[in-house]
Amino acid sequence: MSDPSRSPARRTGGCACGGVRFAIDGPVKQIVTCHCTACRRxxxxxxxxxxxxxxxxxxxxxxxxTWRTSSPGYRRGFCSRCGSMLFFDGERDEKISIAAGALDDASGLEIQAHLFTADKGAYYEILDGAPQYAQGGDTVPMPPRDADG
Ligand SMILES: [Zn+2]
Ligand SMILES: [Zn+2]
Structure with missing residues (x-):
């Protein structure tokens, strides 16, 4: 299991070239993966x-x-210089999804769910013990706003 005591109080991150940088003053959600075709591409x-x-x-x-509308009401944010995919944002959501690879320090986090595994690539298996959902079904909760890390 993750160890919250190892989580930094303030997380930072950015794209590969440094053109996009962000900081989070609050807790972040445990990691969820998406194996849908759009994410894989x-x-x-x-x-x-x-x-x-x-x-x-x-x-x-x-x-x-740069933001690109991916479906009505949803947009993906990426760096127009280095191409890093960074954000997935629903305009009515109170949270914003952030690519785990963009974090400078992801200590204290672990994969807790896999989504859209029906669309996963043929060349790999999902071998950790986290629950797999053939379609969506993200059940990993957001931490309370005042939680640590
Ligand atoms: Zn960049
Ligand atoms: Zn996806």
């Missing part, structure tokens, strides 16, 4: 993401941040 493998409360995340560098 955009990441080159599959997407692993965390999430933060929107009012606890702020952009500290956004000159190269």
């Amino acid at each position: 955009q990441t080159g493998h599959f997407l692993a993401f965390t999430a933060a409360w929107k009012d606890q995340m702020r952009l500290e560098g956004e000159e190269t941040l």
Whole structure:
């Protein structure tokens, strides 16, 4: 299991080239992966993401941040210079999903669910013990806003 005592109080992250930087002053969600075709194509493998409360995340560098509407009401944020996929944002959501690979320090986090495994790539197996959902079904909760890490 994850060890909350190892979680940094303030998490930071960004894209591969540094054009996009962000900071989170609050807890983040445990990691969920998405094996849907769109995520696999955009990441080159599959997407692993965390999430933060929107009012606890702020952009500290956004000159190269570009948003693309992925489905009505939802958008994906990526760096227009280095191509890193960073954010998945529902306009009515209070949270924003953040690519786990963008975090500078992901200690204290672990994969707790796999989504859309019916669409996973043929070349790999999912071998950790986390629950797998053939379609959506993300049941991993957001931590309370005042939780540590
Ligand atoms: Zn970049
Ligand atoms: Zn997906």
